[in-house]
Each structure stands twice: as structure tokens, then as C-alpha cells.
Amino acid sequence: MGIRSGAVAAVVTGVWLAVTGAAGAQPRIDPGAIQPARVLPRTALAVRTLVPGVGRGTDNETEERAALSIAKLYMADYALRHGDGSAEDRDLGERMIRRSDDAAANRIAAKYPYAIDAIAKEYSLRATHGAGGWELSTTSVADVADFLAAKLRAEPDSPILAWMEQPSDKASDGTRQDWGTARLPLVYGTKWGWADVGPPEVASVSFGPGFTVAAHTYGTPEQQTEDVLGAWSPLTAREAPKR
Template sequence: MGYRMTAITLLAVGTCLALVAPVANAEPSEAAAPPRTAISIRTVVGIGWGSANEHEQRSALSLIKLYLADYALRHGDGSASDRDLAERMIRYSDDGAASLMAAKYPEAVGAVANEYGLTETRPGADWGAGTTSAADVSDFLASKLRTDPGSPIFDWMASAGSTARGTGQDWGTAQLPLVLGTKWGWSDFGASEVASASYGPGFAVTAHTRGTAAEQTADVLAALPAIAAGLMSLR
């Protein structure tokens, strides 16, 4: 997609969001959200907005599976098993698949962070201990949309289903208008912590909440006016 057509697409996105969320008094440079939630939006033309804490380094949760899958698909051995593990990680947030992939490619997260310039992303002792930021995840997805729109990662995000444990995946950024696909993450231990990252036509949006899935959905939807204002500012 050329930049002219991309700008037209983004203007349409902003217009649609504006119809859903009035933009009066919205600040386009900083999406309104309580401190518990970090929100970041990026477009394929390199423009973005976010909450004041969008660059805060937080637990990557299962969003780190996006980095693992991307590395395996582009730099792995090209095996059918790698593709199967990558699909399971993205569509069903399969922890076992992530463990196998991380053991096979321990360099994956660091390599992807370096390649995409994700300065707030760090690998951990195991895949579940890695950190990233809402801004880094949105930057990554927007870059993928721009340079590798045919990646199967996007198809898998668009066809995600319930996990093996029966956990529904339908909250957070997935509830925003025009979203086409989403990857979710959550903590199974300690205080509730959730994340979601979505893409739509020409944009990517990520949220991380130190709270529940319902709280994240509420925070993301409350930020709609600022998100719409940011997209409309492309005019």
C-alpha cells in the first residue's frame, strides 16, 4: 500500500472512530487512561500517540510470543514444526509451544528487539520473564504491517480462539472499532495483569493493565476520544 493510500485509509479510520467517540477536548498527543493502563497507538506512516506511560517497561506476558513467532518464521529453520508452534502461540496463546520455541531459539527476543529498535524490550531467564512496553509492541506490529503485511502472524491474530484452558480471548484492544486481529496476554500468578495488542487497517494498538481484563476494556474504550483525535490529526 503506497503512502497516499495509507494516509487515506488512516483518515477513514479516524473518521470512523470519531463517529463512535466524540473528540471534543481530546488531547491527540496523549491518550487518556488511568496509571494502571499503558496504551500505545502507531500507524504505518510512522505517527503515533499514547498514554504518558506508554514507554514504561512492564512484563511482556504472552505478547512476547509475537516476537518469538516472528523470529522463528523469518530466521528459523523453516520447518513445519516451527510454523505449527508459532500458530499455536498466536492463536491459542499456548505456553508449551512458547517454551519449546524459546528453548530452540533463545536468542529470538533479543534479536527481534535489536532488529526493530525495541529499546524497552528485554529477554528474561525464560520466555515468561521477558519485558516490553506498549509502545514497543505497537511499533513492532506497525512495522510488520508496513514491511511484511503477508505475515501469517496477522492471519493467526485474526482467527484467535479460546485457549486450551478455555480462557476466552475477546477483551481489551480487541473491542476497539476496525480492529482485525488481536494477541492477548495475562498473568497466571500474583496480582491480575493483562495485555492485548491489535491491528487494523493501517494501525496497531497495544494496552497493558495492572488489573483485570474488564478494567482494561473499560480503560481502552475510555481512551477512544484521544485515539480518534490522533488519527483525525492526519488530515
């Protein structure tokens, strides 16, 4: 899942990560290292640091697209912080994040039907809407990357982040979870999403030391991985190792 260190200076995917070594210091990522021109229009990509407002992405990073199972992050966050505090909600949240369990998502949606819209309002996620049901919800990669960066800043011990660090190799429907942003070096945790019907459509969002990165592709998992890795030129020659 990545290497954790208290004092590191490394070049990863053409991005300089620096840790000062002081207690509590956060690594920094240079979002300027992303090369949007390398990303095909089929993919929207956003990268954020933990400094509010500091990040970069493709021209279509704010484009409203299907949230797919990335919406489960918003639902789990609502249930954990604004729900009834039950063990059931925690269990359903874990299943949604680690295994992308649709049945768990359906139960949370029935219990908290306005969860996605409430989280969108709380975090100012302009492209995120869920009133039509979580399966029809929308978001943007900018929204997802901003949301995850906010969680890392305000609640680094959130169970959501821990569950993202321990995903099941296969989702509840048998889909292998190993593509896209998860293939970048130094990624600690990832959530994936995909369309069950129609043309291929996939999404992924990950976090690492001081950064978040989100991608959505009108295409296959393999195509998303190609586009994500291609956004940083060193990875076009050497792909990040698989988990």
C-alpha cells in the same frame, strides 16, 4: 473482526479513518484523537499509524512492563524468519498466536533461546528483553505497537497477522480471548496476554486498517477494556460490539 473496504471514509472511536480509493492507498488514523488524560495510570496505551514515527500514547507508553504472552509475537516472528524453516516451527507459531499456547512457546524458547532479544535488536525495541526466559520477558506498549506497525509495512502477508485475525475463542488454558484493544471497531486481529499467578495483569495488541494499538493493564480484562474504550470519548457511551 471488522469491516474491510477498498474506499471508506468513517469516524470510528473518535478517530478519522480515510481511504483515498487509489490503488494501494492505506487508511490513515489520527493518533491525536486519543485522549491520554482519560486513561488511568494502571494502563499504558500506544497507538501507531503505518507512517514511521507517527503515533501517540499515554505518558507511560515506554514503561518497561511484563511482556506476558505478547512475547509470543516476537518469538514467532524470529522462528518464521530466522529459524530452520520447519513445518514444526510454523505449527508452534500458529499455536502460540491463535491459542496463546505456553507449551508451544516453551518449545520455541528451547530451540531459539535468544529470539526475543534478537527481535528487540532488529526492530530497535528499547524496553524489550528476554534473556531470562520468555515468561520473565519485558516490553512496552510503544515497542509492541511499533513492532506490529513494522510488520504491517514490511510483511503484510505475514502468517502472524493472519493468525491474529483468527484467534481461538478460548486460549489453550481456557482463558477467553475477547477484551481490551480487540473491542475497538475496525480491528482485524489481536494477540492477548495475561498473568497466571499474582495480582491480575493483562495485555492486548491489535491492528486495523492503517493502525496498531497496544495496551497493558495492572488489572482485569474488564478494567483494560474500560480504559481502552475510555481513551476515545464516543466509546464511553457506546461500546464496540463483541465478536
